[in-house]
Amino acid sequence: xxxxxGALSRVAxxxxxxxxxxxxxxxxxxxxxxxxxxxxxxxxxDEVVEQVTKQLNKLxxxxxxxxxxxxxxxxxELMLVKVRAVDAEREEIKxxxxxxxxxxxxxxxxxxxxxxxxxxxxxxxxxxxxxxxxVLETVRTGASGIGRGEWILKV
Amino acid sequence: MSAELTGAEITxxxxxxxxxKCIFGYPGGAVLFIYDELFKQDKVRxxxxxxxxxxxxxxxxxxxxxxxxxxxxxxxxxxxxNAVTGIATAYMDSIPMVIIxxxxxxxxxxxxxxxxxxxxxxxxxxxxHNFLVKDITELAHTIKKAFYIASTGRPGPVxxxxxxxxxxxxxxxxxxxxxxxxxxxxVTKGHAKQIKKAVELILSAKRPVVYAGGGVILSxxxxxxxEMTQMLNFPCTNTLMGLxxxxxxxxxSLGMLGMHGTYEANMAMQYCDVLIAVGARFDxxxxxxxxxxxxxNRKIIHIDIDPSSxxxxxxxxxxxxxxxxxxxxxxxxxxxxxxxxxxxxxxxEWWKQIDLWRERDCLKFDRKSKIIxxxxxxxxxxxxxxxxxxxxxxxxxxxxxxxxxxxxDKPRRWINSGGLGTMxxxxxxxxxxxxxxxxxxxxxxxxxxSIQMCIQELSTCKxxxxxxxxxxxxxxxxxxxxxxxxxxxxxxxxxxYMNALPDFVKLAESYGHxxxxxxxxxxxxxxLKESFKLKDQLVFMDFxxxxxxxxxxxxxxxxxxxxxxxx
Numbered sequence: 001x002x003x004x005x006g007a008l009s010r011v012a013x014x015x016x017x018x019x020x021x022x023x024x025x026x027x028x029x030x031x032x033x034x035x036x037x038x039x040x041x042x043x044x045x046d047e048v049v050e051q052v053t054k055q056l057n058k059l060x061x062x063x064x065x066x067x068x069x070x071x072x073x074x075x076x077e078l079m080l081v082k083v084r085a086v087d088a089e090r091e092e093i094k095x096x097x098x099x100x101x102x103x104x105x106x107x108x109x110x111x112x113x114x115x116x117x118x119x120x121x122x123x124x125x126x127x128x129x130x131x132x133x134x135v136l137e138t139v140r141t142g143a144s145g146i147g148r149g150e151w152i153l154k155v
Numbered sequence: 156m157s158a159e160l161t162g163a164e165i166t167x168x169x170x171x172x173x174x175x176k177c178i179f180g181y182p183g184g185a186v187l188f189i190y191d192e193l194f195k196q197d198k199v200r201x202x203x204x205x206x207x208x209x210x211x212x213x214x215x216x217x218x219x220x221x222x223x224x225x226x227x228x229x230x231x232x233x234x235x236x237n238a239v240t241g242i243a244t245a246y247m248d249s250i251p252m253v254i255i256x257x258x259x260x261x262x263x264x265x266x267x268x269x270x271x272x273x274x275x276x277x278x279x280x281x282x283x284h285n286f287l288v289k290d291i292t293e294l295a296h297t298i299k300k301a302f303y304i305a306s307t308g309r310p311g312p313v314x315x316x317x318x319x320x321x322x323x324x325x326x327x328x329x330x331x332x333x334x335x336x337x338x339x340x341x342v343t344k345g346h347a348k349q350i351k352k353a354v355e356l357i358l359s360a361k362r363p364v365v366y367a368g369g370g371v372i373l374s375x376x377x378x379x380x381x382e383m384t385q386m387l388n389f390p391c392t393n394t395l396m397g398l399x400x401x402x403x404x405x406x407x408s409l410g411m412l413g414m415h416g417t418y419e420a421n422m423a424m425q426y427c428d429v430l431i432a433v434g435a436r437f438d439x440x441x442x443x444x445x446x447x448x449x450x451x452n453r454k455i456i457h458i459d460i461d462p463s464s465x466x467x468x469x470x471x472x473x474x475x476x477x478x479x480x481x482x483x484x485x486x487x488x489x490x491x492x493x494x495x496x497x498x499x500x501x502x503x504e505w506w507k508q509i510d511l512w513r514e515r516d517c518l519k520f521d522r523k524s525k526i527i528x529x530x531x532x533x534x535x536x537x538x539x540x541x542x543x544x545x546x547x548x549x550x551x552x553x554x555x556x557x558x559x560x561x562x563x564d565k566p567r568r569w570i571n572s573g574g575l576g577t578m579x580x581x582x583x584x585x586x587x588x589x590x591x592x593x594x595x596x597x598x599x600x601x602x603x604x605s606i607q608m609c610i611q612e613l614s615t616c617k618x619x620x621x622x623x624x625x626x627x628x629x630x631x632x633x634x635x636x637x638x639x640x641x642x643x644x645x646x647x648x649x650x651x652y653m654n655a656l657p658d659f660v661k662l663a664e665s666y667g668h669x670x671x672x673x674x675x676x677x678x679x680x681x682x683l684k685e686s687f688k689l690k691d692q693l694v695f696m697d698f699x700x701x702x703x704x705x706x707x708x709x710x711x712x713x714x715x716x717x718x719x720x721x722x
Contacts, residue, residue: 054463063338
């Protein structure tokens, strides 16, 4: 969509006004600074998703919209998670982070902050693998998606 | 090198460039510079209303009756919030309109300044698009875009919010000839393959119905709709917004359909085998219960410029996205060269069935009543104006009676708030209609509840000598609310009685108009005739009507089309 003030609120407003759900939303300017790209995850029947798509297309600032789940696509989300890490936990959490291909980006004598990228399911799985009382804080970006192979969204 | 102009001058110059002859508005602090420029020129006429809601309704009536973009000018804060009802009304009915609003100076935005509201935020859900112009060099281009967006594709209101300091700053004025936007390219031509498929389906129909909505009016496609319907000998029903799209006095017209549609129209809708939906959107007042609708099998062709109107509430088989006018022209062309014709015998049977439904005489009412029946007033109005008046209405029972009993043969003659259902719409809209059609007969059919929602506009009518005929069907109730309470709330008339009504005759007179009170059925015709003889005066006719009259037929909310309550 056009990288203009208020464009995001039109999208968010449309979802709340029409009773659609936003599971996650991630947005930033693209290599063409006049454009922003937004990845929005929503859940609904085929009819609802069709309406969501049509309604979004009607927004004047939306340039192009594709449903990534129509084809093969890659989806990634970034999570930063701060976990308690004392005594024996330190080794265990480090190992767990390695298994999930995360990296520890900040360390204190009582905690680790881990950076983890993957599908939303993978991030969920990581959080499940850690004892819940050890999780001190999490922050997630929401999914960003892109088509596989030659499938390109370009204006 | 051309001289630099202020933002205020540019705003007015843009309106002139767009050929705007008449705007409706109300001044205030944030638009003072713009008003100053209005004052200095005479190309754009300004109509001063008494409340901003009326400015928008008047611009709306102007647009609906003329197919020009309606323009309104309001100040910041309360000017805008008062306008919101009008903007939402225009949005729901897809009316092309540009609203210019003043805003507090850019350096005061966000600081809770005097008369500040987040105009772009407040109006966002009820405009096609809106702009806040923070940079004077973008002003002319933005106004050009606003007119372009408002009048193309599915039309709608577009708001341009101009901070006071921007209206003061100067820049060179260049009005662009055209705009192109990569993110806005409305489709006009329908898909050729889809149109071909539609032709095949149309020719295979045994029990067809044409169901035509407001899109026919908006795209000026009434002649094409009529031509197609008549060359096929198909029955045609119009929605509330589509009245006048097909001549109502023609034998192929089934009248209006939906919640208060005719028996024959609703039955034909329910039992047809091929439905041709043209610029209509299957809303809840037409198809109250989509599931019940699909108890019968039929194939549906749906022509609409807005893809999101297609398969929103009702699944269709052949969608055609495009301008109704373009698509109908194309359809007619193909139908003319087609050798096959619709099944003559089946069609004859279908018409026989429809005639049986017609015999039910669903719009009958007591013509011998000693109390004035509201239906009779509308019938007389139709007779006396020979069906040639512009009729605006407010919202409620009187609106439905006007829609049922005034037979609209021409488009853009029936002006009402269909989507939002805004009480208070009728009189200000009629002002706009009269200004767009100075020689037209304009009547506002209203009720004693609705009219009081914008009654202050009697003053505007006086100032500009607008000779409206106000037809007040006065039953001392919010009639439609009372009807629902009678049917669905055990006759408990909670707060629907209109108490302490003014003497409308004196009220009209105090504004300098003519007032009449009509209490006997035999006086109705004479009063109407006399009112139209008073060519240069607004006449307020207060008809004291039957309090217990209900609108029939009625499809109760959520019920199927064939489940009508009949008189």
